[in-house]
Amino acid sequence: xxxxxxxxxxxxxxxxxxxxxxxxxxxxxxxxxxxxxxxxxxxxxxxxxxxxxxxxxxxxxxxxxxxxxxxxxxxxxxxxxxxxxxxxxxxxxxxxxxxxxxxxxxxxxxxxxxxxxxxxxxxxxxxxxxxxxxxxxxxxxxxxxxxxxxxxxxxxxxxxxxxxxxxxxxxxxxxxxxxxxxxxxxxxxxxxxxxxxxxxxxxxxxxxxxxxxxxxxxxxxxxxxxxxxxxxxxxxxxxxxxxxxxxxxxxxxxxxxxxxxxxxxxxxxxxxxxxxxxxxxxxxxxxxxxxxxxxxxxxxxxxxxxxxxxxxxxxxxxxxxxxxxxxxxxxxxxxxxxxxxxxxxxxxxxxxxxxxxxxxxxxxxxxxxxxxxxxxxxxxxxxxxxxxxxxxxxxxxxxxxxxxxxxxxxxxxxxxxxxxxxxxxxxxxxxxxxxxxxxxxxxxxxxxxxxxxxxxxxxxxxxxxxxxxxxxxxxxxxxxxxxxxxxxxxxxxxxxxxxxxxxx
Numbered sequence: 001x002x003x004x005x006x007x008x009x010x011x012x013x014x015x016x017x018x019x020x021x022x023x024x025x026x027x028x029x030x031x032x033x034x035x036x037x038x039x040x041x042x043x044x045x046x047x048x049x050x051x052x053x054x055x056x057x058x059x060x061x062x063x064x065x066x067x068x069x070x071x072x073x074x075x076x077x078x079x080x081x082x083x084x085x086x087x088x089x090x091x092x093x094x095x096x097x098x099x100x101x102x103x104x105x106x107x108x109x110x111x112x113x114x115x116x117x118x119x120x121x122x123x124x125x126x127x128x129x130x131x132x133x134x135x136x137x138x139x140x141x142x143x144x145x146x147x148x149x150x151x152x153x154x155x156x157x158x159x160x161x162x163x164x165x166x167x168x169x170x171x172x173x174x175x176x177x178x179x180x181x182x183x184x185x186x187x188x189x190x191x192x193x194x195x196x197x198x199x200x201x202x203x204x205x206x207x208x209x210x211x212x213x214x215x216x217x218x219x220x221x222x223x224x225x226x227x228x229x230x231x232x233x234x235x236x237x238x239x240x241x242x243x244x245x246x247x248x249x250x251x252x253x254x255x256x257x258x259x260x261x262x263x264x265x266x267x268x269x270x271x272x273x274x275x276x277x278x279x280x281x282x283x284x285x286x287x288x289x290x291x292x293x294x295x296x297x298x299x300x301x302x303x304x305x306x307x308x309x310x311x312x313x314x315x316x317x318x319x320x321x322x323x324x325x326x327x328x329x330x331x332x333x334x335x336x337x338x339x340x341x342x343x344x345x346x347x348x349x350x351x352x353x354x355x356x357x358x359x360x361x362x363x364x365x366x367x368x369x370x371x372x373x374x375x376x377x378x379x380x381x382x383x384x385x386x387x388x389x390x391x392x393x394x395x396x397x398x399x400x401x402x403x404x405x406x407x408x409x410x411x412x413x414x415x416x417x418x419x420x421x422x423x424x425x426x427x428x429x430x431x432x433x434x435x436x437x438x439x440x441x442x443x444x445x446x447x448x449x450x451x452x453x454x455x456x457x458x459x460x461x462x463x464x465x466x467x468x469x470x471x472x473x474x475x476x477x478x479x480x481x482x483x484x485x486x487x488x489x490x491x492x493x494x495x496x497x498x499x500x501x502x503x504x
Contacts, residue, residue, distance in 0.1 A: 037124045040131050044211075046121045047139050050146050051217070053114035054278045055287060055380075063288040065110040066278050066380050066448070071308055072103040073157050073485065074448040078460075079467035080314040080441060081450070082359035083307060095464055095476035098486055099500050105488035107157070111150045115164060118147040123166040138210050141200040144193040145219040148227060149382065151190055155183050156234075156452045159484040162495070163189070177495040190231060197224040203253055216270045216279075222248050223276040226383045233391055234456055238398040245392035248275075254385040260323050260417050261363070266370030266378050275383040286375025293446070295361035297334035300368050309359035310445060312342050313467050317438070322419040324442055329361045346472075364446055386413050386443055394436050402432040410439055417443075433457060455483055 036042055055067035063069060075081040076092045083089035088102045097104065122143050125136060154161045160180035201224055202208060205215045229244035248254070257263040257273040269279055280287045294304025310328065318325035331341040334355070343356035350356045365378050393409035404424055411421040419442070422435055440453050454460040461482070465475035487498040 037128055038130060040135060043125050043128065043131055043135070043139050046125070047142055050114060050117045050121055050143055053110070053117055054146070054149075054382075055280070056110070063292065064106065065114070066382060067280070067287040068289060068292050068308070069103060069106050069110065070153065070448055071446050073107055074452065075446050075450050076308065077464075078450040078454060079464050080310055080445050082309045082311045084309070084358040085307060089307065094473055095468055095482075099489040099492060101486075101488075104157075104485055105490060108154075108488050108491065111154050112164075114150045115147055118143045118150070119164060119166045119169060122147075123169040126166070135210050137200045141197040141224075142219045145197050145201070145224055145227065148190045148194055148197075148231075151186055152227065152231060153448075155186055157485050158487060159183055161186070162498075165189070177497050179497045187231060187235065191228065194224050194228040194231070197221075198228070203251055216274070217277060219276065222251055222253055223383055225251075226275050226388055229388070229391060230383075233395060234452065236398070236456075238395045242392055242395035242399065245388050245395065248385075248388045249392070254388070256385060256389075256412065256416050258416070261327060264327070264364045264367070264378075266367040266376060269377070269379050273385045274379075274381060275385060275388070277382060277384075278380040280377045280379060282371040282373055282375055282377035286371075286373070286377055287380075288375065289365035289378045289380070290367075290370065290376040291374070293362055293364065294366035295329040295332070295340070297336055297338070297340065298329065298332060298361075299335055301366050302335070302372075304361075304366065306357075306359070306361045308446065309361050311359055311467065311471075313470060314441065314445070315342075315360050318442060319420055322442065323417040324419070327363050329363065329366075362446065381447060386416075387449075389413055390436060390440060390443070394433070397429060397432045397436065401429040402427040406432065410436060413439065413443055 037046070054065055056064040071081070072083075072089050072092055076083055076089055077095065077097075081093055083093045091097055091101060092103060122140055125131075125139050125143075128136065131139075151161075151163075160182055162178055163181035163186055197219065198221055201219055201221045203221050205211050205213070205218060205220075208215070211218070225244050225248045229241050229248070232240040232244060253272075254275060255272045257268070257271050262268060263271065263273060266282075269281075270277065290301070291304055292307045293309075294301045294306065296304065296306045298304065315325070315328060315330065329340075331339065334340050337353065338355040339353055340355050340357050342360070343350070348356070365376075365380075367376075367378070370376055370378070389409045389412055393406040396403060396406040396409075402424060407422045407424045407427070414421050422432075427435070437453060437457050437459060441450060444450070444453075451460065454463055461475075461477040461479045464477045468477075469475055481503060484503060486500045486503045492498045492500060
């Protein structure tokens with residue numbers, strides 16, 4: 001997908017002469033809702049601006065939502081995520097949070113900004129007369145797909161939330177304090193929107209009549225099918241999830257990338273495994289993934305923070321033959337001459353030339369061969385084919401228990417990383433479920449899935465508390481109270497109907 005061209009509404013374009021303070025600014029043009037939606041290029045620009053909200057629309061805030069901050073909620077709060085810096089992320093990594101946590105507030109804000117932009121675009125594109133019906137359906141389907149991602153993430157994190165759609169723009173009630181909408185009602189909207197999008201969106205954009213180039217990164221039929229399958233998986237609608245994932249497979253559009261490390265190389269912007277991703281370019285609209293995930297004092301990846309790291313507890317669960325275990329920086333000589341490594345035991349003291357790291361950095365978003373600049377060009381996969389295979393295996397297992405097909409679906413992913421494969425003999429529905437959950441952790445760490453996976457399989461408190469107790473912390477996760485996060489304090493102040501009475 002090309003770099004985003006962002007359409008800003010109701011903002012006067014001014015030419016100011018700083019050298020003459022007495023000269024009033026001259027307004028050359030004013031872009032408003034009344035004159036902005038006049039052409040196809042206007043519509044494309046506003047659709048692109050909503051895509052941009054997946055990471056922040058400008059350099060300077062490209063660490064928001066799906067390009068860093070969202071991982072604090074989805075992965076730091078589990079057995080695999082670690083932040084040794086304390087503060088808001090450190091609180092989350094210990095299974096502790098409250099309504100004052102700044103990362104909760106930031107994610108909420110950025111997700112609702114995408115929703116607001118999508119709603120505004122839907123409202124204004126719908127009555128346009130200067131575009132064809134096919135163009136209008138395409139643009140609206142893309143926007144509803146993006147809005148569905150946002151509401152899926154919101155309801156994963158907070159459950160019942162305020163539902164706002166394009167209908168609220170026609171008759172805005174700025175001082176209203178609505179009650180949160182039940183999750184089932186929000187899901188009904190998403191199912192309807194995604195079902196419609198599936199019937200309209202193309203499989204890919206090769207030779208597309210609406211877009212002039214093969215715009216990879218846009219919403220497709222496969223992306224809408226996959227997102228709907230993920231939603232049905234969350235709802236325990238196993239047959240629907242199995243059918244939808246089969247439809248994705250039958251498109252014959254996707255396949256696993258040959259190597260795990262190559263899949264996440266910064267140079268690999270798009271490949272056959274990508275279904276829907278946030279795309280970046282270090283020189284045009286880079287992100288700060290490398291800063292947050294890169295190792296400290298490393299001789300090659302320099303001046304990084306190891307802010308979003310992985311627990312040694314989780315790292316040690318990998319089989320040594322598994323290529324995914326190579327996606328970390330477990331030991332290296334730092335620029336300060338110290339050997340950075342894992343402590344051999346809890347009570348061990350480092351030698352004179354050693355530093356025992358509290359956690360381990362991952363190269364998933366800190367490619368040693370990537371750009372050395374402050375901003376990097378890593379893509380972030382929101383939906384990819386490996387997830388389709390393992391999700392279908394999960395749905396089939398819940399329907400009938402382990403079968404040759406469900407085991408083979410998981411083993412396809414394992415073989416890519418040379419990990420020991422599952423053997424059907426002796427597996428039960430319960431042990432297969434556990435194997436799938438473990439496989440999802442190894443495959444999708446820091447891809448925004450771990451917490452929802454643990455909750456869906458009923459293991460969030462069991463697995464996270466066991467980890468916390470192994471590192472000498474209290475068992476802080478209590479279910480069902482901690483199934484959802486506390487609403488951000490600023491939001492509860494504005495709207496008392498967002499109550500945290502049963503979440504604190």
